[in-house]
Amino acid sequence: MHVAVVGAGSLGSLLGGLLAREHRVTLVGRDPHVSAIREHGLRVTGVVNLTISPDADTTAPARCDLALVTTKAFDTAGAAATLADTDAGCVVSLQNGLGNETVLRDRLDCPVLAGTCTYGARRSDPGVVACTGEGTVTVGDPDGGPSEWADRVADAFTAADIDATASDEMPLLVWQKLAVNVGINATTALARTENGALLDGPASSVAAAAARETATVARSEGVDLADETATDAVERVARNTRANRSSMLQDIDARRRTEVDAIVGPVADHAEPTPVAATLAGLLRAWEAERGLR
Numbered sequence: 001m002h003v004a005v006v007g008a009g010s011l012g013s014l015l016g017g018l019l020a021r022e023h024r025v026t027l028v029g030r031d032p033h034v035s036a037i038r039e040h041g042l043r044v045t046g047v048v049n050l051t052i053s054p055d056a057d058t059t060a061p062a063r064c065d066l067a068l069v070t071t072k073a074f075d076t077a078g079a080a081a082t083l084a085d086t087d088a089g090c091v092v093s094l095q096n097g098l099g100n101e102t103v104l105r106d107r108l109d110c111p112v113l114a115g116t117c118t119y120g121a122r123r124s125d126p127g128v129v130a131c132t133g134e135g136t137v138t139v140g141d142p143d144g145g146p147s148e149w150a151d152r153v154a155d156a157f158t159a160a161d162i163d164a165t166a167s168d169e170m171p172l173l174v175w176q177k178l179a180v181n182v183g184i185n186a187t188t189a190l191a192r193t194e195n196g197a198l199l200d201g202p203a204s205s206v207a208a209a210a211a212r213e214t215a216t217v218a219r220s221e222g223v224d225l226a227d228e229t230a231t232d233a234v235e236r237v238a239r240n241t242r243a244n245r246s247s248m249l250q251d252i253d254a255r256r257r258t259e260v261d262a263i264v265g266p267v268a269d270h271a272e273p274t275p276v277a278a279t280l281a282g283l284l285r286a287w288e289a290e291r292g293l294r
């Protein structure tokens, strides 16, 4: 299978490197990362160790069987533009936040799937990505229900030794992941702590309250996410990734724009009262505004 990965940041580079063990992979990203991969290959360090040579380019290939979108949520329209001239069999969003599949579907003429991924990744130098934790990939129709493409994509991941499943319950899984990201990313970004600090530290009640608000909003949107399922998921992920700096904290550390609008926005800006999420979003947006990032 030919897989194009649009957004060769940390997660995209890691998944592309792992998939290249079995498939032809084109990593679509920016220099100097792309040039480094062309010259020396991609080095994966940490939990998985390998050096591999996927294709790397700043533009998408003319054809591919599968395109994975791993850009930041605010770059989704840009990812769709990158893929506009690509004849792709199927596109899978493996991004944070809500609404990415709608943006892709509105702009692309092929099946679009939703996906979640629990691998941890961090990019250090050009051409290098660290795997900070092995995880699983789940793909499926964003509206729920069976999908032949989801089965095919899960099989392609599995063939490359990546634990993957196709699910017909993506709306629930996407909202559950959102609860984890609202609870963990926003809180750790503002408190400047590693994920493990949410297990029993002073910010743990903030993360749990934000997860409960996410579950309330999910239910009001017709997705049956229980409060306890959301708070349990936050606790489980904080435990499994206790040494990680969340992607939002990494953005704050690097003084980059965060994914606050796609992650916290759907909860903070909802008609349901969500005071904790609204406070988290307000503080993160103020941080961005102060630095001219929004």
Ligand code: KPL
Residues within 6 Å of the ligand: 096, 120, 180, 181, 184, 185, 195, 237, 241, 244, 245, 246, 247, 248
């Ligand atoms: O997805 C993540 C992120 O950092 O974006 C979690 C699961 C919170 C791991 O850090």
